[in-house]
Amino acid sequence: MNRIYDISQTIRPGIPVWPGDAKFKLKRTWVIEEECPVNVSKMKMSTHTGTHADSRLHFDEEGIDCAETPLDSYVGPATLIDLSGDVVANDLVDAAHLANRLPDRVDRVLLKLFKAFPHEGWDPDFPAISPAAIDLLAERGCKLIGVDVPSLDPQDSKTLDAHFAVYRAGIAILEGLVLDDVPEGDYELIALPLKIEGADGSPVRAILREIP
Numbered sequence: 001m002n003r004i005y006d007i008s009q010t011i012r013p014g015i016p017v018w019p020g021d022a023k024f025k026l027k028r029t030w031v032i033e034e035e036c037p038v039n040v041s042k043m044k045m046s047t048h049t050g051t052h053a054d055s056r057l058h059f060d061e062e063g064i065d066c067a068e069t070p071l072d073s074y075v076g077p078a079t080l081i082d083l084s085g086d087v088v089a090n091d092l093v094d095a096a097h098l099a100n101r102l103p104d105r106v107d108r109v110l111l112k113l114f115k116a117f118p119h120e121g122w123d124p125d126f127p128a129i130s131p132a133a134i135d136l137l138a139e140r141g142c143k144l145i146g147v148d149v150p151s152l153d154p155q156d157s158k159t160l161d162a163h164f165a166v167y168r169a170g171i172a173i174l175e176g177l178v179l180d181d182v183p184e185g186d187y188e189l190i191a192l193p194l195k196i197e198g199a200d201g202s203p204v205r206a207i208l209r210e211i212p
């Protein structure tokens with residue numbers, strides 16, 4: 001069996017969420033007891049909780065939702081690049097950061113930007129991605145970008161320039177990946193958004209499988 005790296009955050013009470021967004025809650029509605037053979041729970045969560053996919057609807061009112069999103073981009077060869085030594089807080093990853101680290105042709109790119117993933121707290125100064133970097137990925141054939149930070153754009157962005165560059169290029173987005181402990185290199189990615197009608201994003205279980 002080829003090794004599987006789980007690159008998903010654990011969804012749990014207290015998982016850091018975008019400032020002001022709904023906190024994750026899980027509550028038992030049925031409990032195993034004499035007359036009840038099962039445990040069942042209900043959940044409350046933001047569509048952008050933890051490791052998640054953005055659908056186009058997140059930043060375009062006319063964009064498609066998670067149920068309509070084609071899945072091809074979310075499964076297949078992916079290249080992990082560690083830029084955590086090249087960026088600091090509030091930096092934008094530019095084309096120059098990527099140019100000599102990217103293969104000539106690349107299907108999917110995962111960028112590690114945190115030196116250590118902040119599991120216990122929200123980092124408002126996370127590095128983000130420039131539109132020029134997205135354009136370079138698109139030129140090289142990339143159809144998915146995944147990042148460990150919670151958004152492609154800086155937290156205070158009102159224009160979401162990187163999201164729109166991605167939109168123009170038809171690239172899919174994964175955010176909040178946990179890329180600590182995974183060596184740089186080529187893998188098979190599997191990270192499917194749930195088929196939720198009307199959803200602007202969805203948690204994913206993201207894995208990287210070693211290629212034999």
Ligand SMILES: N[C@@H](CC(=O)c1ccccc1NC=O)C(=O)O
Nearest residue numbers: 018021046048054150151152175
């Ligand atoms: N753009 C971010 C998320 C985002 O902006 C957001 C997520 C949850 C609640 C509010 C958000 N933005 C509000 O301006 C993302 O790409 O997931």
Ligand SMILES: [Zn+2]
Nearest residue numbers: 048054175201
């Ligand atoms: Zn998102």
Ligand SMILES: [Zn+2]
Nearest residue numbers: 054151152175
């Ligand atoms: Zn996003």
